[in-house]
Amino acid sequence: MNSTDVTHSTSDRNATGPDWPEASVPAARVSPASRSHTDISCASVPAATIDPGLVAWVAGIAALTKPDHIVWCDGSRREADGLTKQLVAAGKLVRLNPQWRPNSYLARTDPRDVARVEESTFICSPREEDAGPTNNWRDPRDMRTELRGVFDGSMKGRTMYVVPFSMGPLGGGISQLGVQLTDSPYAVLSMGIMTRTGERVYRLIEAGEPWMRTVHSVGYPLVDGLGRSRDDVVWPCNDTKYIVQFPDSREVWSYGSGYGGNAILAKKCCALRIASVMARDEGWLAEHMLLIRLTSPAGAVYHIAAAFPSACGKTNLAMLRSTIRGWRVETIGDDIAWMRPGSDGRLYAINPEAGFFGVAPGTGEASNPTAIETIWGNTIFTNVALRPDGDVWWEGLTDTPPAGLIDWEGKPWSEASGRPAAHPNSRFTVAASQCPQIADDWEKHDGVPIDAIIFGGRRATNVPLVTAATSWQHGVFLGATVSSETTAAADGTVGELRRDPFAMLPFCGYNMADHWGHWLKMGELLGERAPQIFRVNWFRTGVGGSFLWPGYGENVRVLAWIVDRLEGKATAVESPIGLIPAPGELTLDGLEIPDAALRELFHIDRGSWLAECDLTETFFTRFGDRVPGALYHELARMRAALTTMR
Ligand code: GTP
Ligand code: SPV
Ligand code: MN
Numbered sequence: 001m002n003s004t005d006v007t008h009s010t011s012d013r014n015a016t017g018p019d020w021p022e023a024s025v026p027a028a029r030v031s032p033a034s035r036s037h038t039d040i041s042c043a044s045v046p047a048a049t050i051d052p053g054l055v056a057w058v059a060g061i062a063a064l065t066k067p068d069h070i071v072w073c074d075g076s077r078r079e080a081d082g083l084t085k086q087l088v089a090a091g092k093l094v095r096l097n098p099q100w101r102p103n104s105y106l107a108r109t110d111p112r113d114v115a116r117v118e119e120s121t122f123i124c125s126p127r128e129e130d131a132g133p134t135n136n137w138r139d140p141r142d143m144r145t146e147l148r149g150v151f152d153g154s155m156k157g158r159t160m161y162v163v164p165f166s167m168g169p170l171g172g173g174i175s176q177l178g179v180q181l182t183d184s185p186y187a188v189l190s191m192g193i194m195t196r197t198g199e200r201v202y203r204l205i206e207a208g209e210p211w212m213r214t215v216h217s218v219g220y221p222l223v224d225g226l227g228r229s230r231d232d233v234v235w236p237c238n239d240t241k242y243i244v245q246f247p248d249s250r251e252v253w254s255y256g257s258g259y260g261g262n263a264i265l266a267k268k269c270c271a272l273r274i275a276s277v278m279a280r281d282e283g284w285l286a287e288h289m290l291l292i293r294l295t296s297p298a299g300a301v302y303h304i305a306a307a308f309p310s311a312c313g314k315t316n317l318a319m320l321r322s323t324i325r326g327w328r329v330e331t332i333g334d335d336i337a338w339m340r341p342g343s344d345g346r347l348y349a350i351n352p353e354a355g356f357f358g359v360a361p362g363t364g365e366a367s368n369p370t371a372i373e374t375i376w377g378n379t380i381f382t383n384v385a386l387r388p389d390g391d392v393w394w395e396g397l398t399d400t401p402p403a404g405l406i407d408w409e410g411k412p413w414s415e416a417s418g419r420p421a422a423h424p425n426s427r428f429t430v431a432a433s434q435c436p437q438i439a440d441d442w443e444k445h446d447g448v449p450i451d452a453i454i455f456g457g458r459r460a461t462n463v464p465l466v467t468a469a470t471s472w473q474h475g476v477f478l479g480a481t482v483s484s485e486t487t488a489a490a491d492g493t494v495g496e497l498r499r500d501p502f503a504m505l506p507f508c509g510y511n512m513a514d515h516w517g518h519w520l521k522m523g524e525l526l527g528e529r530a531p532q533i534f535r536v537n538w539f540r541t542g543v544g545g546s547f548l549w550p551g552y553g554e555n556v557r558v559l560a561w562i563v564d565r566l567e568g569k570a571t572a573v574e575s576p577i578g579l580i581p582a583p584g585e586l587t588l589d590g591l592e593i594p595d596a597a598l599r600e601l602f603h604i605d606r607g608s609w610l611a612e613c614d615l616t617e618t619f620f621t622r623f624g625d626r627v628p629g630a631l632y633h634e635l636a637r638m639r640a641a642l643t644t645m646r
Contacts (some may be wrong), residue, residue, distance in 0.1 A: 023062045048072035049202040054179065054211075058162055061181050061215055066153045067160035073188060075198025083185045088118030092186070092234055093380075097390025102377035106392060107186055107411050109234040109259055109383055115425045116261045116268070116310075118506050120241040123273065125510065132511030133622045140246055148252050151215070154255065157229065158183040163191050164201035164211075164235060167271050167338075167352035172445035174284075174338055174350050176275065177201055178212035180265045184236075187216060187263045189380060193355040193429050195266045212274060214252040214265040245269055247277035247509045259382075260357060260427065264462060271336045271352045273509035280510060280518050283525070284340040288503045290318040291333040291351050293439050293448065296563055299324025304559070305337045305349055306454035307479070307503040307529075311425070313456065313538055314551060315358040319370035319437065322386065324587060325552040327560060330439035331370070331432070332448065334358065339450060341522075345529045348447035353432065353616070359489070360384050360426040364394040367552045371428075372397075373436050380429040383408040385421035394422030424488035427560075440516025452562055456536040457484030462608050463537040465549055465601040466558045466586075467578035468565055472523035474578065475533025477634035480516045481616050485539075499619050513623035520628055534562055535578065540601055548597045557587050575604055576641030606645050613639045 038045065038421070047055055051070070073079060079183065084105065087093040094106040123131040124140040131137035139147075159181050168175030179201075180191060191197055205211050219238030223229050241256035252269040254262055261268035275286035289305040296302070308314050318334035333351025342348040363371045375381075385393045388404040395401075401421060407413035408423045430435055432438055441448075457463065457477050469475035479502045486496045490506060501512055508515050523530050536558055538551045561581055564570030573580035580602055588598075616635055620627045 017152065032439075040579070046473065048074060048199065049164075051206045054202075054205055057179075057213060058181065061151075062160055064148065065151050065155035065160060065183070065215075065217060066221075067155035067158050067183060068339075069159040071159055072162045073164070073197060075196075075201075080189055084130055085595050087185055092230070094386065096392065099381070100389065100391040100575075104377055104379045104381065104392075106374075106386055107380060107382045108235065108382065110233075110237050111409055112239065113235065113237040113257050113259050114383060115259065115488060116506065116527055117243060117257060118490050118492070119504065120256075121243040122245065123509055124244060124246045127164045128552055129626075130510055130514075130545065132508075132513060132626070134505055134512050136510070138244075140195065143244060143246075145389045147242065147244065147255070150219070150240070150255050151217060151253070153223075153225065154217040154219055154221055155183040155362060156224075158337040159178050159185075161185065163188055163194035163197055164205065165191055165197050165200055165266050166204075167195060167266055167275075168350050169443045169445055170196050170200050171204065172350065174340055174348075174447060175352070176212065176270070176278075177204055177209050178214055178266055179205075179218055180214045182216040182263070182265075184218050184258045184263060186258055186380075189374070190264045190357070190429050191266060193380070194264050194432055196354050196355060200339055210250075212250045212252065212270050214254070214270065214477055216254045216263055216265055216635060218258045218263075219256040243269065245273045245509055247274055250274050250278070260425075264357065267336070267353065267357065268507055272337070272504070272507035274554055275338065275352075275509075276504070276507070276515070278511040279338070280514065283522075284338065285347075285519070285522060286373060287337050287339065288335065288507050289333075289337040289453075290314040290335065291337050291349055291448070292318055292320070293330040293332060294559055295328045295330075296560070300563070300567070301450040302563055302566060303332075303349070303448040304452045304454060304532055304562070305339065305450050306456065306536075307482070308456040309458065309482070309484040309487070309503040310506070311359050311487035312458045312484060312503070313551075315356060315363075315371060316368050317555060319368055319374075319435065320556055320559075321370055321437075321553050322556040324560065324590065325554065327556050327558070329437065329559075330442075331435050331437050332439050332442045333432075338447075340447070341525060342446065342449065344451040345447075345526065345531075347522075347531055349450050350444070351432070351442065355429060355431050356435070357427055357429050358638055360392075360394040360397075361420070361422055361424055363394070363428075364396045364398065367396065370435060373429045374434045375430050377436070378434065381426070382429070383423035383426035384428075385413060394426055395420050423642075424494070426573045428592065446600065450531045451566055452534060453531045454534045454536055454562070455479045455482050455502070457482045457503070457537070458487070458539040460539060460541045460545070461538045463535070463540065464577075464604065464614065465537060465540065466561060466582055467535045467575075467580055468572055469533040469535070469561075470574075471579055472526075472530050472533065473520065473630050474634055476523065477631050478533060478535045478578065479519065480631055481619075482535075495594055502552050511623070511626055513626035513628070516631060517626070517628045532562075532566060534565075542597060542600055548601050549590070550593070553589060557591070561586050566635075576638055576645050577604060577609060604645075606642055609642050610639070613642065
């Protein structure tokens, strides 16, 4: 079956398709009979590595968490198939109808475990000021003591999987190794998609490569402290949660959640929180950024990295399909970029991940056809709705929901319920290699040279469609002052405006003000070869709250202006908040956008921006004297320009 067949079928198909037995609501509890530990021991016994450090560490964690079994994962297809079968038999995964979605599965989480938990995320640097005011800090010694209590026996009755992984291509100069110990087979499967796992990682560790130690438990042992057994549940988790980073020892401990960034420890915990500290110490950058290659009609090739907060459009921009002739986007990454100065003095970036953990709602044929083609099969869906024919659905996949849906909680759903059928933070997990527009050389060890860096956020007001920074220093100021309306990607209120500098608020493993200082230093190092910096906002709204800009594929028009700037072609006008396109410079052919909307997209309201300056100052004040003077200088310049603005 090719992906196009599947794609078209999604919207055309009759909602009452063939019967799909597994679409029925699974039992809330798993019977003890299905709890047997299927032996997937191809690599289990003896240990898959002879590395004494790794073996001793695994033994030590096992002595603490007390699992029944230890499985050394080899990352093979056979292993993944075995785990999948086991989860389906236990009612923990629903096998989707292979006619529509081959080798694909639906996981439904506990409704209390649906997103990242920022309140329970800790940075345990030795000194509190090194975590900074935007991170939860705990003394590493105290936290270690606390964690020992929490993890004691936490895997009783379960299997502990040893998952070796590489962030970045195996053996690449920018790549990093790690091992995740977990009692969640769902996490093992997810890691298998999101990272490079397998035997070769063991060999690199044996050869002496450094690696990060990460421990994960869902916090639902099947035997309590008194030795009494209890049944497993469909989605084991714990109301007590800890997502703990020890940056100095490159260690992560995660407890109580099986979801996304809380459980796929290679992703946010390693590739951002720990890696950002390594990057600070070693002179590189680990950022919450997508990566694309953009080719102009003249055949000029550019690489762009863009930071938007969670659920603010990275996957969409990473997979953009141009609506204007001649422009082409190739995907390299959709969430994380690691960037290092190369020998030619330019900044080179890799995507350390191997898959996409993308937001499902809003992903449809019109908004992101590339994502729809990517998830044709071999995909794990989490917390989406199930169709009666055994395929998936979410808000925005098609305009009208099919009849007979089962919602993300496993209950029959109708539009009349007034609740979404898919959880707003429901996601798909799929290999990047399935993306039809992935760049041929996306796994290139040395990465791609970055020409432009974009910061963005979800701002209903104030922030124009696009602004160019006047210098690297001004660009760093734009990054440091990103604010964005909160989304369902983290627990908490949605739609609240908050500061999210560099889109790294939940992910910077050290003092955010030092992160700004580090960026300024990188700029000095790169000098003339530094990428140009821009800011975008796709989310400005007009009367009635509708978006002023059509977004998605049309965002290529903004990318085209950015390239024109890089090529020194587009003229821009100065404004107190940066350079904006001169009238007529943004390509709008073929787009029907009212003049009034266009004016509003670029309108700079003096009063609101002065208020924004005050908020920035208050925000900076929280970091005391760690804020680089250069940023106060930029703030003062902006204020002065606004004050004298006509
Ligand atoms: P994380 O994976 O959480 O880091 O998020 P992400 O930045 O990759 O988010 P993603 O691209 O999946 O965007 C999620 C939401 O933004 C969806 O609801 C999209 O519909 C919406 N979105 C993306 N691009 C645009 C756009 O250009 N305009 C508008 N209006 N919405 C957009
Ligand atoms: C984000 O929240 O930025 C994500 C999803 O990319 S998660 O991996 O759950 O953090
Ligand atoms: Mn993200």
